[in-house]
Amino acid sequence: MLSVDKVRKEKDFKLLLKDVTFQVDEGSCVGLIGPNGAGKSTLMKMISGLEHPTSGTINVLGQEVGKWSVKKLAQKVSVLTQDGLSPYPMTVYEAVLMGRYPHLSFFQREGLEDYRKVEHVLNITGLMSMRHQMLDTLSGGERQRVAIAKAMVQEPEVLLLDEPTSYLDIGYKVNVLNLVKDWQQREQLTILMVLHDLNLAAQYCDQMILMNNGEIVKRGNSEEIMDVDTLETVYKAKPEIIRHPKSNIPQILL
Numbered sequence: 001m002l003s004v005d006k007v008r009k010e011k012d013f014k015l016l017l018k019d020v021t022f023q024v025d026e027g028s029c030v031g032l033i034g035p036n037g038a039g040k041s042t043l044m045k046m047i048s049g050l051e052h053p054t055s056g057t058i059n060v061l062g063q064e065v066g067k068w069s070v071k072k073l074a075q076k077v078s079v080l081t082q083d084g085l086s087p088y089p090m091t092v093y094e095a096v097l098m099g100r101y102p103h104l105s106f107f108q109r110e111g112l113e114d115y116r117k118v119e120h121v122l123n124i125t126g127l128m129s130m131r132h133q134m135l136d137t138l139s140g141g142e143r144q145r146v147a148i149a150k151a152m153v154q155e156p157e158v159l160l161l162d163e164p165t166s167y168l169d170i171g172y173k174v175n176v177l178n179l180v181k182d183w184q185q186r187e188q189l190t191i192l193m194v195l196h197d198l199n200l201a202a203q204y205c206d207q208m209i210l211m212n213n214g215e216i217v218k219r220g221n222s223e224e225i226m227d228v229d230t231l232e233t234v235y236k237a238k239p240e241i242i243r244h245p246k247s248n249i250p251q252i253l254l
């Protein structure tokens with residue numbers, strides 16, 4: 001579904017990624033974690049086709065990323081960043097409708113089926129009552145929800161998220177991640193998500209990939225990654241590991 005094979009990236013005589021290799025299976029949610037400067041965003045930019053590896057290959061849905069046309073890639077892969085949507089002077093409805101554009105031909109206008117999809121998504125994301133509100137009047141958390149709605153109507157097979165919750169309060173963090181998780185389960189979506197918050201990554205991701213200094217240090221589930229020695233080596237801080245009282249998933253305390 002998504003495979004990264006021996007990817008290396010050099011920039012300005014600096015080695016940013018060293019032989020990074022991993023796969024994300026169809027329908028699974030993998031969290032990319034690691035300290036500041038580990039190379040997570042650099043890797044995400046290459047997977048989304050914004051930058052090219054110095055060597056190695058990245059395949060999405062069986063084809064090398066660089067070989068997809070921009071339009072085809074936009075139909076298959078949706079990218080969400082921490083900034084969400086820019087506060088352009090357009091309504092929530094118009095912004096979400098833009099998610100249909102990769103599916104329309106150059107002169108084609110959106111049709112009834114596109115409007116129906118937008119309305120369905122506005123309902124499931126709880127944005128229906130805000131559909132006439134201008135994007136530049138929304139809070140950061142609301143705008144991030146609109147970004148998710150726009151990505152949903154795009155109907156991608158792969159979703160790439162780079163720190164989608166970093167500027168959000170705890171209520172919105174959970175809200176945004178629940179929307180994404182429900183979507184994954186409903187549509188068998190394949191997700192690769194950069195998260196700084198290890199507790200959220202452990203709760204929401206099926207697997208985690210821990211990066212440091214441009215390399216993968218460890219891949220595993222929350223039991224394997226939330227290990228004091230592993231985290232101390234990488235983050236240079238010694239966390240306490242406790243268990244979530246409801247889910248029993250390991251969580252850290254600093």
Ligand SMILES: Nc1ncnc2c1ncn2[C@@H]1O[C@H](COP(=O)(O)OP(=O)(O)OP(=O)(O)O)[C@@H](O)[C@H]1O
Binds near residue numbers: 014016034
């Ligand atoms: N254009 C560039 N030229 C030189 N170095 C760069 C460039 N872009 C990124 N880097 C370096 O690459 C390294 C990895 O950066 P990257 O943004 O991928 O890390 P990250 O894991 O996403 O970090 P953070 O969690 O802080 O966002 C950093 O040391 C950064 O300084």
